[in-house]
Amino acid sequence: MHSDFVISQTDGRPLYLQIMEQVKQRVAVGEWKKGDEIPSIRQLAATTRVSVITIKRAYLELEREGVIVTQHGKGSVVANTPTLTPRLHEQELAAHLEHAARIGALLGLTPDQLASRLRDAAARFKEDRK
Amino acid sequence: MNDLAVNLEGVCKKYPHFTLDNVSLQLPTGGIMGFIGANGAGKSTTIRILMGLVYQDRGTVTVLGHVMPAQQAAAKRDIGFVSEDMRLFKTATLAWHMEFIRSIYPGWDEAHAQVLVKRFDLNPAQKIKGLSHGQRVKATLLLALARRPRLLVLDEPTTGLDPVARREVLGALMEVLTDDRRTILFSSHNTLDVEQISDRITFIDRGRIIDSGDKEAYLDRWRRIRLDVPAGVVLPSLPGAVGGVGRGGASGGGEGGRVAVITTGQFDSSMTAAYQRAGAVVHAIESMTLEEIFVANVMSRREGPAL
Numbered sequence: 001m002h003s004d005f006v007i008s009q010t011d012g013r014p015l016y017l018q019i020m021e022q023v024k025q026r027v028a029v030g031e032w033k034k035g036d037e038i039p040s041i042r043q044l045a046a047t048t049r050v051s052v053i054t055i056k057r058a059y060l061e062l063e064r065e066g067v068i069v070t071q072h073g074k075g076s077v078v079a080n081t082p083t084l085t086p087r088l089h090e091q092e093l094a095a096h097l098e099h100a101a102r103i104g105a106l107l108g109l110t111p112d113q114l115a116s117r118l119r120d121a122a123a124r125f126k127e128d129r130k
Numbered sequence: 131m132n133d134l135a136v137n138l139e140g141v142c143k144k145y146p147h148f149t150l151d152n153v154s155l156q157l158p159t160g161g162i163m164g165f166i167g168a169n170g171a172g173k174s175t176t177i178r179i180l181m182g183l184v185y186q187d188r189g190t191v192t193v194l195g196h197v198m199p200a201q202q203a204a205a206k207r208d209i210g211f212v213s214e215d216m217r218l219f220k221t222a223t224l225a226w227h228m229e230f231i232r233s234i235y236p237g238w239d240e241a242h243a244q245v246l247v248k249r250f251d252l253n254p255a256q257k258i259k260g261l262s263h264g265q266r267v268k269a270t271l272l273l274a275l276a277r278r279p280r281l282l283v284l285d286e287p288t289t290g291l292d293p294v295a296r297r298e299v300l301g302a303l304m305e306v307l308t309d310d311r312r313t314i315l316f317s318s319h320n321t322l323d324v325e326q327i328s329d330r331i332t333f334i335d336r337g338r339i340i341d342s343g344d345k346e347a348y349l350d351r352w353r354r355i356r357l358d359v360p361a362g363v364v365l366p367s368l369p370g371a372v373g374g375v376g377r378g379g380a381s382g383g384g385e386g387g388r389v390a391v392i393t394t395g396q397f398d399s400s401m402t403a404a405y406q407r408a409g410a411v412v413h414a415i416e417s418m419t420l421e422e423i424f425v426a427n428v429m430s431r432r433e434g435p436a437l
Contacts, residue, residue, distance in 0.1 A: 046301075046307065
């Protein structure tokens with residue numbers, strides 16, 4: 001059922017971050033909806049073949065970020081925060097922008113050049129959607 | 131639950147060419163510990179002692195509340211032990227072995243055994259001598275798992291397995307842990323397996339425990355710091371920095387700058403601040419895989435008294 005969690009050995013990021021990202025992705029696309037019960041820590045550990053302590057850490061961080069809520073002794077549910085999905089997209093955008101800024105610097109682009117490239121990309125995207 | 135399934139304190143064992151020196155390790159019930167170390171580091175000796183197969187010279191060993199080796203008969207009823215040198219009867223079939231174990235252990239779960247036969251892709255009618263190495267490993271593991279023991283002790287359970295078999299075995303182990311009253315201790319030099327499924331890591335080198343504890347905390351302490359060191363800049367020597375170029379007071383070359391890579395097992399932000407104060411530029415701070423940590427640790431120990 002949850003076996004479509006993928007642990008990548010070439011990803012380079014710690015396992016708990018990979019788990020967090022995939023939970024967020026499920027919440028962002030609406031596969032896991034607000035208030036839905038999510039797998040218990042030991043269940044997800046078994047299906048992903050990842051240690052209980054790693055899943056526990058991922059859930060703790062997800063709770064801190066407000067993505068899930070854990071009720072003691074009852075398991076975890078997707079948080080009921082209305083801003084949840086925009087916030088996840090917000091984080092994703094921030095990460096991509098930072099990445100773009102880094103590559104831009106490698107190419108020697110000025111911030112203005114970078115901004116105009118982004119405007120071009122946004123215009124192209126709008127065009128494609130017509 | 132916070133009781134200990136396995137507790138070793140101050141365990142020593144002396145052989146002519148090898149000494150297990152003051153080994154202590156604790157494994158809480160419901161957890162899984164990966165026991166790592168190079169060949170000959172003392173993993174198997176430690177496992178044999180905790181199974182009561184070898185008697186320690188000094189120190190105390192308690193397994194599932196039983197004092198070892200004195201109460202080993204009682205302890206072994208609840209322990210499933212699998213090691214590479216475990217012998218099955220070559221001319222008997224897997225089905226015969228299953229029946230044999232079933233007749234000894236009342237906890238044998240036939241339904242679970244049948245599930246494992248399918249999952250491990252084994253044929254019970256096949257004689258042991260006709261099995262491949264991987265099939266034999268899976269067969270011994272099946273015989274241990276179907277008893278549903280409270281503690282599984284596995285010596286190199288994934289060594290020599292193909293990737294698919296490895297995945298099946300790791301899956302079977304993680305499934306055991308959906309029951310938080312059950313505990314697993316396994317040794318491996320496959321650091322990928324240990325990193326993936328362990329709650330706790332114990333790292334042994336030359337008969338001594340180097341580190342033992344929570345896996346997440348352990349991985350978190352280690353970082354690789356890449357520095358740009360301009361000409362004339364001298365890097366401070368910081369505790370916990372191991373391996374890599376530019377350890378301990380090395381300075382930038384006379385002409386141009388250089389790159390230094392520092393590996394540390396005691397990372398915190400004050401370290402990078404100290405390098406920056408000295409004039410170095412922090413190029414990157416990278417987390418490390420268990421494999422990289424393992425190699426850095428063993429190499430630096432072999433090179434000399436770093437750390």
